[in-house]
Every structure is written in C-alpha cells, then in structure tokens.
Amino acid sequence: MTLLITVIAAVITTAVWYKEKDRDYKLDFLSLMLWGASIMWFVDAIFEFAELKAEYFNQAPMDMLNDAFLGMAVLALALVIWVVNLLITDPQGRLKKKLSK
Amino acid sequence: MACFLVSVAEAAVVKVMESSQLKKEVKLAESNELSEAVTSDVKIPLSRKLKWLSNLLLGGSVLLLFEHIWHGEIVPWFPFLTAMNDPADMAEMFKEMATVGVSMAVLVTIVWFAMCRVADKIVSGDSNEAKDL
Numbered sequence: 001m002t003l004l005i006t007v008i009a010a011v012i013t014t015a016v017w018y019k020e021k022d023r024d025y026k027l028d029f030l031s032l033m034l035w036g037a038s039i040m041w042f043v044d045a046i047f048e049f050a051e052l053k054a055e056y057f058n059q060a061p062m063d064m065l066n067d068a069f070l071g072m073a074v075l076a077l078a079l080v081i082w083v084v085n086l087l088i089t090d091p092q093g094r095l096k097k098k099l100s101k
Numbered sequence: 102m103a104c105f106l107v108s109v110a111e112a113a114v115v116k117v118m119e120s121s122q123l124k125k126e127v128k129l130a131e132s133n134e135l136s137e138a139v140t141s142d143v144k145i146p147l148s149r150k151l152k153w154l155s156n157l158l159l160g161g162s163v164l165l166l167f168e169h170i171w172h173g174e175i176v177p178w179f180p181f182l183t184a185m186n187d188p189a190d191m192a193e194m195f196k197e198m199a200t201v202g203v204s205m206a207v208l209v210t211i212v213w214f215a216m217c218r219v220a221d222k223i224v225s226g227d228s229n230e231a232k233d234l
Binding site: 002006028029032033034035036037038039040041042043044046047070073074077078081 | 105157161163200204205
C-alpha cells in the first residue's frame with residue numbers, strides 16, 4: 001500500500017509538473033523525491049515477494065490498513081519537505097514581496 | 102533495517118561531485134562566454150543531471166528513514182539503529198544493506214541514467230529541429 005500510494009502521488013506530481021507553465025513551484029523536486037522513494041520501495045517489494053511468494057498478496061486487513069496509514073504519513077512528510085523547500089528557496093521572490101508589504 | 106544508508110552514502114558522493122561540477126561549469130562559462138554562444142549545441146549541464154540523481158537518492162532516503170522510524174527500527178538515542186543492540190540482528194542488517202540497499206541504489210542510478218539519455222535525446226532533437234529551420 002505504501003508503494004502504491006507513493007507511485008500514484010509521483011505520477012500525479014509528474015503530470016502536474018509537465019502541465020505547469022512557469023515551473024515556479026519546484027514540482028520537479030517533489031516528483032523526484034517521490035519517484036526515488038517509489039523505486040526504493042519497489043526494490044523492497046521485490047525482495048519481500050521473493051521471500052514470501054504468493055503470500056505477499058494475501059496480507060491481513062489490519063496490516064494493509066497500517067501500510068496505507070504509513071503511505072499517507074509519508075506523503076504528508078514529502079509535501080511538508082517540498083513546501084518548506086519552496087518557501088526557503090522562494091524561486092519567484094513571492095514570499096519576499098509578501099513579507100516586505 | 103538500514104537499507105537506505107547505502108543510498109544516503111551514494112547521495113553524499115553525488116552531492117560533492119555536483120558542487121565541484123557546478124564550479125567547473127561556472128568557470129568554463131565565464132571563460133568561454135562569447136565563443137560558446139556561437140558554437141555549442143544546447144545541452145543539459147552535468148551538474149543539473151547530478152542534482153536530479155541527488156534529489157532521487159536523498160528524497161527517497163528521507164522517506165525511507167521515516168518508514169524505519171515508523172516501524173521502530175530507528176530510535177532517537179545511541180546507537181540509533183535498534184539492530185545494533187544484538188549481534189545476530191547486526192549481521193542481518195549488514196546483509197540487508199548489501200542486498201536490498203545496494204539494489205535500491207543501483208536501480209535508482211539506472212533509472213537516472215535512462216532519464217538523462219531520454220532528456221539528452223529530447224533536447225538534442227529540439228536543437229536539431231531549430232538548426233533545420
């Protein structure tokens with residue numbers, strides 16, 4: 001579930017980055033972060049699948065719920081890191097303008 | 102257990118390479134400013150590509166670090182990794198780093214390499230089209 005949630009978030013972020021005209025929201029940073037985590041969890045899933053075989057797909061509902069909760073928490077952390085990075089780097093100087101008003 | 106540490110180590114090396122490459126590129130741009138504008142093709146600088154790799158590795162590692170904290174494998178006190186308290190767990194941790202951790206770092210690098218090749222093709226395709234016009 002964590003892998004699925006991260007991959008879906010990475011795809012959505014990449015699509016929004018592709019559509020964005022001015023490229024001033026630093027979505028490339030967010031999508032690279034999510035893709036990096038997705039690749040790493042994918043490798044983890046392969047090793048787990050090699051160990052558990054078909055049992056890998058028969059997880060207990062509580063484990064799946066815990067995994068989904070973890071996935072959402074990971075996504076929240078990624079968004080927090082992205083927004084902090086956006087505010088610190090302030091690519092278009094918008095924060096500076098707002099604060100100096 | 103601590104598989105993401107391999108990616109963190111690679112990211113540190115990449116970050117150092119990125120900053121030294123950036124310095125080189127700035128120097129080169131300053132010395133060749135005029136001639137480059139006339140002769141060179143449009144290319145993605147290596148420092149930018151290395152930044153993509155460091156973002157992939159560091160971003161992924163930070164999120165995996167959070168997952169390890171979630172599962173209680175990392176604690177805020179020494180020795181930080183719970184597996185370090187037991188020799189049997191330690192051996193398992195090193196084994197995991199050598200297998201899962203190295204595979205993660207290798208796959209991220211392969212994906213980055215493919216990404217760079219595709220990006221170079223797209224950019225060089227664009228510049229060739231511009232030349233034809």
